[in-house]
């Protein structure tokens with residue numbers, strides 16, 4: 001019989017804040033909460049979206065199942081007449097990686113960002129109705145980070161008014177694009193433009209790769225899947241692919257020509273739009289990945305928190321209502337709290353900075369429409385830096401959550417191995433995290449060098465304008481409670497960032513060759529870029545707290561989480577804070593004292609804080625993290641579902657177990 005008891009009810013009753021109001025804060029608005037909640041329930045109750053056996057499927061079956069689900073998603077979207085907003089929630093809750101992610105997430109944005117209006121009018125209706133399925137073919141076997149180094153060529157032929165797309169070497173084979181291996185009919189292909197015998201750098205070209213009649217590759221095209229990837233399930237449901245061109249011809253008007261164009265005569269014409277707009281799809285996706293990071297981390301933290309409240313180990317002074325000694329909930333161990341609660345705080349911090357980044361990106365798009373490109377460098381730096389910071393922290397946080405769940409965290413049914421395997425490549429795709437931080441540091445060094453010419457930094461770099469104050473200021477914390485001051489915290493972060501940045505800038509001047517200096521100092525530059533990104537996250541958390549926050553106890557809890565996020569970072573990067581003299585060793589020790597008090601404030605609210613994510617059991621996909629906390633029967637039941645348990649005596653017994661046992665018996669007799 002099904003157990004209907006809520007094993008976490010006692011924990012829920014301890015909450016000191018209004019969970020329903022916190023759900024609204026997490027979702028972004030009451031409207032977002034209502035829509036997402038409705039769609040989450042719709043997905044959870046539809047057997048067509050079940051995801052029980054993913055981990056035990058073979059690659060072929062997993063891929064087939066993902067295809068089936070993607071087709072079912074499309075069918076339901078059309079049957080239910082879902083709006084764009086509802087559609088994106090549906091894809092989100094279905095939670096299965098397939099070609100449609102790259103079609104909607106990159107192919108369509110690349111056309112929107114880099115195609116002319118005329119080209120958009122032709123291609124977007126086809127893509128929006130999925131009459132064509134597209135991928136984003138940029139990375140090659142030999143080059144991913146170095147986009148300028150791509151080898152694929154697009155040579156204009158004025159005789160036929162066509163481009164010839166060609167892969168001149170093995171290393172020029174396109175490698176990795178999602179959905180390319182077996183599904184995509186079209187691709188935005190990034191290639192070196194050559195016209196009139198001259199090279200004009202990387203541009204995007206819309207290329208059909210498979211027949212719309214029989215799905216066979218078109219002449220001159222070699223295409224396939226690149227093979228199994230890390231972990232079971234995860235990205236193996238996606239057909240990341242390889243693609244080679246043998247002088248494939250496409251019409252001239254399939255070069256994406258918003259930024260620059262090639263005329264009928266073969267003349268290359270630049271517009272006043274910055275060339276970097278060609279990389280616009282990457283900026284768009286990096287911004288969405290910050291939101292993905294908060295989701296992935298919050299899922300892991302939800303599982304680890306609920307399980308930590310259910311799991312008991314070792315003796316305890318407490319007795320239950322019958323007077324029997326009960327063991328300690330592992331969430332009450334201070335070490336568990338000091339590992340878990342900073343992750344909980346980070347999930348909230350990343351949610352808020354992701355929300356702000358979405359606003360920054362929307363603002364950029366509006367400005368671009370009016371030919372205002374002024375914020376592009378800052379948006380590039382923010383999306384690159386925050387994508388790097390949040391994905392690295394979330395990937396580490398998921399793995400830490402697995403360890404927080406002890407042995408059971410390693411079971412597939414905990415949901416954590418697949419979550420990790422799915423999320424960890426986010427540290428690499430859309431730009432390797434170190435390469436992206438180097439981009440941020442380049443932007444920051446430029447900002448610092450422009451101070452001398454009187455250029456005032458704005459936006460996220462405004463604090464760099466206060467360099468004189470921040471270089472000299474001292475932290476005033478004298479007792480642990482003094483750390484409960486958001487201005488004090490922000491100033492400590494800004495002082496540490498600017499001191500690291502100025503040290504880098506000064507050291508760079510010691511090199512005659514700036515490129516060599518940048519290369520030699522790159523580890524320091526990366527550290528300074530991280531410090532700057534942390535200033536952004538902390539300051540956006542603080543800005544969130546200054547908004548009108550409703551509900552009993554909600555603001556207080558968010559403040560507590562903001563302090564935990566910040567003070568834990570000070571603890572983690574103590575070397576930086578001390579070596580830059582942003583704080584003293586005594587203040588560092590007071591920060592640790594304060595952290596302990598803050599963990600005690602979170603403890604009674606921990607379960608309610610993860611309930612506020614409003615995740616269904618279907619979405620979480622974890623027997624350790626289920627809402628009712630009924631962990632053990634679920635674990636037991638899941639084990640028996642494993643294909644190995646379908647027979648009592650395993651296949652292979654007669655061939656490979658019995659002879660071994662027999663052999664030992666014979667040896668014993670000898």
Ligand SMILES: CCCCCCCC/C=C\C/C=C/C(=O)SCCNC(=O)CCNC(=O)[C@H](O)C(C)(C)COP(=O)(O)OP(=O)(O)OC[C@H]1O[C@@H](n2cnc3c(N)ncnc32)[C@H](O)[C@@H]1OP(=O)(O)O
Pocket residue numbers: 097101102105106136138139144145146147148178276277279280282283292296376377380422423428429430431432435439442
């Ligand atoms: C649970 C999770 C579920 C998620 C499911 C997701 C499913 C889909 C999964 C994956 C999809 C993945 C897709 C991809 O990975 S697509 C490929 C992405 N590739 C990259 O990101 C490559 C990284 N490399 C680069 O971006 C660049 O080449 C570079 C920035 C590292 C280049 O460096 P460099 O050659 O030194 O610079 P440039 O000369 O090219 O740039 C000069 C100038 O331009 C500025 N700039 C660079 N990039 C941009 C940009 N994107 N936007 C705006 N400006 C840019 C740069 O800062 C320089 O400026 P300057 O100093 O002022 O001159």
Ligand SMILES: Cc1cc2nc3c(=O)[nH]c(=O)nc-3n(C[C@H](O)[C@H](O)[C@H](O)COP(=O)(O)OP(=O)(O)OC[C@H]3O[C@@H](n4cnc5c(N)ncnc54)[C@H](O)[C@@H]3O)c2cc1C
Pocket residue numbers: 102136137138139142143144145146175176177178235240425428429430431432433434435438
């Ligand atoms: C799951 C997944 C999905 C993907 N999907 C797509 C897709 O749909 N379309 C697409 O086009 N691509 C896709 N990619 C490719 C992805 O964008 C690239 O793998 C990524 O940009 C990193 O490039 P790389 O592989 O060349 O790494 P490399 O640049 O070779 O990195 C290797 C190492 O070198 C270091 N390094 C490189 N350059 C520098 C430098 N200048 N300074 C210091 N260190 C450096 C890196 O930090 C890293 O440690 C996908 C990748 C993955 C894993």
